[in-house]
Amino acid sequence: MTTPSDNLTRRRLLMALPLAGAGVAGVAFWKMLDGMQHGSFNPHDINAPVLDRPVPDFTLAPLPPAEGFTTQDLQQLTKPVLVNFFASWCIPCLAEMPTLMTLKDKLTMWGIAYKDKPDNAASFLHHSGNPFTRLGDDHTGRAGIEWGISGVPETFLVGPGGIIRWHTAAPLTDETINKFLLPLVQRLQTP
Amino acid sequence: MTIRRKLAALVAGLLLMATPVLVLAVDDPSEMLPNPQQEARAQAIGAQLRCLVCQNESIEDSSAGLARDLRRVVREHVAKGENNQQVMDWMVSRYGNFIRLKPAFSLGTLLLWAMPVLALLMGIGTAFLFYRRRAAAPPPPPLTEDEKARLARLTKD
Numbered sequence: 001m002t003t004p005s006d007n008l009t010r011r012r013l014l015m016a017l018p019l020a021g022a023g024v025a026g027v028a029f030w031k032m033l034d035g036m037q038h039g040s041f042n043p044h045d046i047n048a049p050v051l052d053r054p055v056p057d058f059t060l061a062p063l064p065p066a067e068g069f070t071t072q073d074l075q076q077l078t079k080p081v082l083v084n085f086f087a088s089w090c091i092p093c094l095a096e097m098p099t100l101m102t103l104k105d106k107l108t109m110w111g112i113a114y115k116d117k118p119d120n121a122a123s124f125l126h127h128s129g130n131p132f133t134r135l136g137d138d139h140t141g142r143a144g145i146e147w148g149i150s151g152v153p154e155t156f157l158v159g160p161g162g163i164i165r166w167h168t169a170a171p172l173t174d175e176t177i178n179k180f181l182l183p184l185v186q187r188l189q190t191p
Numbered sequence: 192m193t194i195r196r197k198l199a200a201l202v203a204g205l206l207l208m209a210t211p212v213l214v215l216a217v218d219d220p221s222e223m224l225p226n227p228q229q230e231a232r233a234q235a236i237g238a239q240l241r242c243l244v245c246q247n248e249s250i251e252d253s254s255a256g257l258a259r260d261l262r263r264v265v266r267e268h269v270a271k272g273e274n275n276q277q278v279m280d281w282m283v284s285r286y287g288n289f290i291r292l293k294p295a296f297s298l299g300t301l302l303l304w305a306m307p308v309l310a311l312l313m314g315i316g317t318a319f320l321f322y323r324r325r326a327a328a329p330p331p332p333p334l335t336e337d338e339k340a341r342l343a344r345l346t347k348d
Contacts, residue, residue, distance in 0.1 A: 140260070141257070145257075145261065148287075150243035150244060150257060
């Protein structure tokens with residue numbers, strides 16, 4: 001048998017329900033914003049279904065004097081190569097460059113200038129240093145679409161045989177490189 | 192003002208009101224396919240594809256560079272005579288299911304699609320329980336003498 005005071009408690013609980021719901025949503029939203037500031041949540045890091053897939057068919061214009069590369073070049077790899085999409089107009093790419101420069105002795109890197117003027121890309125690499133041993137020019141952005149990128153910088157680790165082993169849509173950091181990328185490269189090099 | 196001028200003003204006004212509907216993000220009419228049927232189909236496909244830069248807009252609505260490039264790709268595929276499913280599959284194979292504004296029906300999205308029906312059933316169930324309990328509740332006990340006196344006082348005027 002419910003007494004009137006029981007009823008009152010139940011009503012108060014029911015009234016608190018929407019408030020509790022709003023509270024939960026608020027905390028979730030707060031965490032999301034907080035994660036965006038600390039880099040643990042990136043809404044642009046789209047989980048493209050590229051892992052363990054062969055590299056796509058793409059064509060790049062050359063970016064002299066560097067040697068260009070093709071789908072076949074990646075398919076014939078025997079060692080892992082890091083493929084990095086960058087652009088001279090992209091501030092995060094500029095910020096990422098020092099990190100890539102420290103990595104260049106440990107890992108082969110090939111660069112793709114995304115929607116960039118060849119002159120601008122060349123002067124960008126002149127100023128920031130050039131970590132890439134081969135370079136291609138994706139002036140129209142079409143190769144980027146074939147790879148499934150949604151912006152720059154995006155980075156792919158291509159393993160032997162031209163299989164994509166890792167992908168990120170965020171600028172590389174020393175932490176990701178040391179904790180994740182280099183151990184993975186090590187594993188791929190010792191089959 | 193003559194009737195003719197009023198009419199002209201009316202027509203101009205209506206046209207102005209209609210423009211926001213006519214203008215999609217297509218920045219440049221040369222983007223559009225010459226065949227109106229194919230163009231309509233390309234727009235219908237594009238309306239279902241998420242712009243990955245401004246994530247809550249379709250590529251037809253967005254004026255981001257990537258959206259423009261994807262619109263062009265959709266039109267290329269449509270002009271080649273591919274059906275809607277083929278174009279969609281091409282996009283999903285590169286960008287994943289995230290590019291669909293309308294998620295595909297699969298085991299992973301079953302709960303999502305079934306949610307409206309489930310919510311409705313839950314509502315009906317709650318309402319049913321609520322009314323049954325109220326109907327089954329015993330009538331309130333008769334008023335005490337004190338309460339009767341108070342009621343009489345309150346309803347006197």
